[in-house]
Amino acid sequence: MILHELISYETLRLVWWLLLGVLLIGFAVTDGFDLGANMLLPFAGRNDLERRVIINSVGPVWEGNQVWLILGGGAIFAAWPQLYAVSFSGFYLAMFAILVPLILRPVAFKFRSKQDDPRWRTRWDWTLFVTGLVPALIFGVAMGNVLQGVPFRLAPDMRIFYEGSFFGLLNPFALLCGLVSVAMLVMHGSAWLQLKTQGPVADRARAYGSVAALLTLVLYALAGVVLWSWVDGYRVTSALPTGGPSNPLLKMVEVQPGAWFANYAARPWMWAAPGLGLAGALLAFVGLRLRREVLTLLASALGITGIILSVGASMFPFILPSSIDPRASLTVWDSSSSHLTLFIMLIVTGIFIPLIVAYTSWVYKVLWGKVDADAIAEGRGHAY
Amino acid sequence: MDLDIVALSRLQFALTALYHFLFVPLTIGLAVIIAIMETVYVMTGRTIWRDMTKFWGVLFGINFAMGVATGIVMEFQFGMNWSYYSHYVGDVFGAPLAIEGLMAFFLEATFVGLFFFGWDKLSKVGHLMATWAVAIGSNFSALWILIANGWMQNPVGAAFNPQTMRMEVTDFFAVLTNPVAQAKFVHTVSAGYTVASIFVLGVSAWYVLRGRHLQLAKRSMTVAASFGLAASLSVVVLGDESGYLSTEHQKMKLAAVEAMWKTEPAPAAFTAFGFPDQETRETHYAIHIPAVMGLIGTRSLNTEIPGIDDLVHRAELNIRVGISAYDALQKIRAAGSEAAVPESARKIFEANGHAMGYALLLKRYVDDPRQATPEQIGKAALDTVPAVAPLYWSFRIMVGLGMFFILLTATFFVLSARRRLDAHPWLLKVAVFAIPLPWIAAECGWIVAEVGRQPWVIEGVLPTAVAVSNLGVTTLLITIAGFALIYTVLFLIEMKLMLKAIRKGPEEHPVPPPAAYRAEADPEVAAALRRPPLAAAD
Helix, strand or coil: CCHHHHCCHHHHHHHHHHHHHHHHHHHHHHHHHHHHHHHHHHHHCCCHHHHHHHHHHHCCCHHHHHHHHHHHHHHHHHHCHHHHHHHHHHCHHHHHHHHHHHHHHHHHHHHHHHCCCHHHHHHHHHHHHHHHHHHHHHHHHHHHHHHHCECEEECCCCCEEECCCCHHHCCHHHHHHHHHHHHHHHHHHHHHHHHHCCHHHHHHHHHHHHHHHHHHHHHHHHHHHHHHHHCEEEEECCCCCCCCCCCHHHCCEEEEECHHHHHHHHCHHHHHHHHHHHHHHHHHHHHHHHCCHHHHHHHHHHHHHHHHHHHHHHHCCEEECECCCHHHCEECCCCCCCHHHHHHHHHHHHHHHHHHHHHHHHHHHHCCCCCCHHHHHHCCCCCC | CCHHHHHHHHHHHHHHHHHHHHHHHHHHHHHHHHHHHHHHHHHHCCHHHHHHHHHHHHHHHHHHHHHHHHHHHHHHHHHHHCHHHHHHHHHHHHHHHHHHHHHHHHHHHHHHHHHHHCCCCCCHHHHHHHHHHHHHHHHHHHHHHHHHHHHHHCCCCEEEECCCCEEEECCHHHHHCCHHHHHHHHHHHHHHHHHHHHHHHHHHHHHHHHCCCHHHHHHHHHHHHHHHHHHHHHHHHCCHHHHCCCCHHHHHHHHHHCCCCCCCCCCCCEEEEEEEECCCCEEEEEEEECCHHHHHHHCCCCCCCCCHHHHHHHHHHHHHHHHHHHHHHHHHHHCCCHHHCCHHHHHHHHHHHHHHHHHHHHHHCCCCHHHCCHHHHHHHHHHCCCCHHHHHHHHHHHHHHHHHHHHHHHHHHHHHHCCCCCCCHHHHHHHHHCCCHHHHHHHHHHHHHHHCCCCEEECCCEEHHHCCCCCCHHHHHHHHHHHHHHHHHHHHHHHHHHHHHHHHCCCCCCCCCCHHHHHHHCHHHHHHHHCCCCCCCC
16 A cells, blocks of 8 residues: 555644544543542532432533543554553553543443432442542543653663552642642532533533632633743753654653753744633633533633643653653654654544544534423433 | 563453453454344344344443453553563564544444444434444454464565564465464454354343243344354364465464374374373373364375374474574674675675564563573473463363254254244253353464464564563552453453343344235234224224
């Protein structure tokens, strides 16, 4: 097959780096609101019916939303195998800590309303809360660690040696990033609940959401300041051919204070990303106060998009820097799949992502409108 | 290379995969059965078929949630526990997994929401489309997962790249049309249909025994018996072993499954019974049926099936070829640049690179395979024999149960055609007690396929022992204990909810007799209908 030569290896790598961003953003924007709704569940819903309204607002869609994460895992495996291998094995216990809630969450949704016992339901409500909080926190913590570099080495045969510990991940900057992630998803969940619910649930969601939007704004700005002042970036100091073999050990890298802001200095238009992050959170706050339902959800989605993009823009071309052997750092140019695999996967993605977006939009359209609390109370339909 | 890490990583993978595989076959099969039921509803407009769709849908939903929950673990585990594997074959293996998400799982997971929540929001046909999207999605899901798994058994269309130290795709079409993957897909999906059919049959039989929901139960039994008969015939006739002759290790798997130590003249005999002994390499108290094995394994009378001893000998030769490839690879890598690679090394690697995986089998005994002693080579060659007894027994349990499913579904198919489903209560009891059996058969099938693949994770390319992540034993014990605990608790809850939903039974809307029967055919009913209504209030 020579068809893949039509698109250069360099272009394909760049496209797949962007697609990595698209998948992360797709996950954060869709599954983000149901993780946020999970975190708000015990607080925005004060009785069984109110809680069922919240659960049913995400009930029909959370499963499809979560596929963004599964697809993200699969796409990283296919397009960035080294990234998949190093991050999943390095963050082993953190991954396990994400898996446990991901196992419990589908089950909690499905099982919660199958028994009438209030204790049974309360137990699952708190399970749902924890299964929203823990992934949100850990994803942020992981991002914070990636920005600081991760302690791994690569042997010449590419065997991975990780020298960190689980508790090493829980450092102050990473925890700050974790809080940004939690605040941002609570904001997003509130925006969703404002759209899908009414009455006291929506009012409480607005109250919590306003606080969360302001916290997102403040914590994100703070994380930026900390990143600038205390977190060292990485810089490639040798030649790094953009079409070269995917072998991270062929380059030289040094740690350099302020390097994570070098891209912004070189390409000032990149400031649009953090700008969007701040503006989105602010606009979501305004939207919640003004009860502009659709506007709030859009603003919060844009805020999340900006925040994720800003991390990518800071680090480019790095994807996963190594703190103990910087030259083993994974970059866009030396840790991808082969030219042919990237090409095939691009074709498949190019066909299916538009289809997925189309039918997902159709499903959301079918389900448009407020959750009908009366129908839930009367047990009509197959509601959770 | 710490063997404990390998053993623990394998244990965790087997635990989570076997557990995941409790839910997958039922999802695959029940999705199709539900879609068939709803199709009948939409075509005939009879509400009982909608009640059936909804009732089996409730059970489907409980099962589906568990399948989703445990499936995520599977995808994450390759990177978590098998990071060298992920690096080494991610270029090939990752693609079908990602395509599975794009093409199948998204479809299934997005529309499953509409299946449950869309009854009042969609037209009849619209809802039927959503149901079929779930069924098609879950079946496509199996296709892509088995293309990935088939490649582990028969790694076609890929080559080793010394610059990146990994396998890379050379011919994606070959990966897609891998004969082992095709055979596996048909076999596994049929197994899923069988599991779901026996499940529906058994639960319905329980209702008939209790005299409950008779109309719904009998119709469900008819669907399950006919669908199940076709599925169980397919699962046995189109067995997975059709792909077994395609590669060296598949031959080893076949020989191990049959405990066939020595090569026999074609067509080989089938060992119906016996006790395989891996130490002495013979099968005690063996009862042979002539020619059957040759027929099963090769679908022909004159193709020879090699025995285990011959295959071990061939493996030893492959290891020696692999060592020369390994040596050439070190020279290629030491050269630094493409131009500096000695011509001899390049030629040796081109000729022998296919066997390099065999050299990696020695990593268990020696760091540099080139330093291996003849004893170590002999040991590594013996390692290519998987554990014979578990394969031998799993295979026999699976096949025996498969035959029983054909008999069971055929019996109920005949009873259903003669409208005598409730004629023999003891047969109904058999159907109820048969419910767990297809799961046993499916799990045995997994053992045959995956234990039979050992010592390879990618057959002939990458030994399992080399593929693991460098994790601590304590770390692994924590996660194994964690998974075991969560999975046990969830299993108990799932069983409780399933049984509760079954005991509660469907919400039924009684079926009015057909119009033709009501008015013309029955004079009594016709007379009753002519009578004035009893009370206006009703």
